[in-house]
Amino acid sequence: MTIGPSFDSVLAAARTGAGWARTRLYQSLAPAVAGYVRAQGVADPSDVTSEVFVSVLTRLPSFEGDEEQFRRWVFTIAYRRVVDEWRSQARLRDTSSVVAGVGPTGSTPSHAPAAEDVALAHLGRERVAELLATLTPDQRHVVALRVVADLSLEQVAELLGKPVGAVKALQHRALASLRRTIEGRAVSR
Amino acid sequence: MRRPSDSWDDMHREPPLDDPFLTDFLTELRSWGTDEAPEPSPALATLLVGVDRVDPVPPPARRTKMLVSKLAGFGIAAKVALGVGVAAAAVTTAGAVGVLPDAAQHGVATVVNAVSPIEIPDVSARLGADVASDGGLDADVTVPPTTVTLPAGAPADDATDDDGAAAPDNHGACVSAAARDRSLSGREHGQAVSAIAQSDCGKGDEGSTTSTTTVPGDEAGASGGNRGSGNANGHANGNAGNGNGKAGSGKG
Numbered sequence: 001m002t003i004g005p006s007f008d009s010v011l012a013a014a015r016t017g018a019g020w021a022r023t024r025l026y027q028s029l030a031p032a033v034a035g036y037v038r039a040q041g042v043a044d045p046s047d048v049t050s051e052v053f054v055s056v057l058t059r060l061p062s063f064e065g066d067e068e069q070f071r072r073w074v075f076t077i078a079y080r081r082v083v084d085e086w087r088s089q090a091r092l093r094d095t096s097s098v099v100a101g102v103g104p105t106g107s108t109p110s111h112a113p114a115a116e117d118v119a120l121a122h123l124g125r126e127r128v129a130e131l132l133a134t135l136t137p138d139q140r141h142v143v144a145l146r147v148v149a150d151l152s153l154e155q156v157a158e159l160l161g162k163p164v165g166a167v168k169a170l171q172h173r174a175l176a177s178l179r180r181t182i183e184g185r186a187v188s189r
Numbered sequence: 190m191r192r193p194s195d196s197w198d199d200m201h202r203e204p205p206l207d208d209p210f211l212t213d214f215l216t217e218l219r220s221w222g223t224d225e226a227p228e229p230s231p232a233l234a235t236l237l238v239g240v241d242r243v244d245p246v247p248p249p250a251r252r253t254k255m256l257v258s259k260l261a262g263f264g265i266a267a268k269v270a271l272g273v274g275v276a277a278a279a280v281t282t283a284g285a286v287g288v289l290p291d292a293a294q295h296g297v298a299t300v301v302n303a304v305s306p307i308e309i310p311d312v313s314a315r316l317g318a319d320v321a322s323d324g325g326l327d328a329d330v331t332v333p334p335t336t337v338t339l340p341a342g343a344p345a346d347d348a349t350d351d352d353g354a355a356a357p358d359n360h361g362a363c364v365s366a367a368a369r370d371r372s373l374s375g376r377e378h379g380q381a382v383s384a385i386a387q388s389d390c391g392k393g394d395e396g397s398t399t400s401t402t403t404v405p406g407d408e409a410g411a412s413g414g415n416r417g418s419g420n421a422n423g424h425a426n427g428n429a430g431n432g433n434g435k436a437g438s439g440k441g
Contacts, residue, residue, distance in 0.1 A: 030227060057237070125217065
């Protein structure tokens with residue numbers, strides 16, 4: 001959901017503390033941020049999403065740019081928050097906090113679905129989460145930022161601090177891996 | 190096998206046709222970004238409300254409008270009850286300050302003094318006699334003079350100022366002293382205190398520890414004449430007795 005031509009006025013109002021403008025900014029990006037956070041296998045996506053927007057609204061006076069830049073800025077904060085969450089989870093070594101087996105290690109969950117379950121006509125959320133869990137963290141970031149956050153290759157590259165070519169390679173390998181996983185399970189059915 | 194594309198557009202719009210599951214995967218994943226916004230945490234909710242959180246005090250016009258709107262929403266019974274309540278409060282307030290007609294004042298005083306610790310003036314007590322049903326306050330009622338002995342420490346010499354007008358503080362002290370005096374009790378005590386309160390409280394007997402008062406009425410003129418000698422400026426308590434007193438002085 002984009003705000004459109006009124007973005008500048010909404011942003012200006014949000015900077016002054018107007019609740020309606022802040023709510024508008026939140027509603028325009030919170031679903032995508034929550035989806036991105038969920039795709040990273042964070043234990044409590046809603047809580048982390050709220051933390052991301054607390055940071056966004058707190059730092060709002062320092063932001064300058066248009067709506068596209070604002071979107072990239074928000075996802076940069078979300079990416080860093082997710083990385084922090086992963087580190088925190090790693091310290092706790094509490095693998096049970098990872099939703100549906102999706103974790104920072106990119107390992108296949110122990111309760112990997114049977115091939116016939118994966119080969120359903122329509123993939124449910126849990127199946128998608130399980131497939132994401134087969135990717136490496138970088139691959140998962142790239143796929144989620146490209147698909148859920150709807151960022152361009154260049155934006156993702158800037159956000160991750162990687163060259164665009166490296167991001168392309170990560171995306172290529174991620175899709176190939178997903179295809180292999182899906183096809184392999186379908187074949188084994 | 191078809192290679193995956195390097196851009197999202199190719200990835201999304203031209204999915205491998207031989208791989209419907211990958212298409213489903215990407216479609217499903219994309220829908221994650223179009224859900225409802227999650228419920229904000231309390232900390233975020235506070236920030237989202239922003240400065241709108243501070244509810245400004247509504248201006249008087251708005252408050253009046255709100256009051257009218259609320260009243261309009263009341264039922265007929267509620268409006269009648271509210272009206273009766275407001276009227277009762279107004280009558281009670283008027284009774285408390287003693288501006289009601291005497292008959293009404295007596296009624297209000299009887300009720301309020303009976304049901305609450307608040308004491309409001311009662312004309313019948315002020316007269317020291319029951320109000321005759323036919324005569325009311327206009328009846329020619331004479332109450333025997335009541336003699337009240339003030340305590341020895343009472344500042345009787347401060348009861349009047351240079352021009353003979355009763356000083357409010359001394360009047361209060363005089364009445365207070367009379368109230369504390371327990372030589373009388375019950376109804377007689379009340380009558381005595383009431384009479385003292387209505388009097389000039391020792392003004393005519395400067396330096397005396399005893400004041401003799403009479404109730405206002407036909408005799409008040411003579412009494413006022415006695416007490417009000419030399420008073421050309423009127424009295425602070427300003428009752429009818431003072432006017433008669435002046436006349437008495439003139440006659441004297």
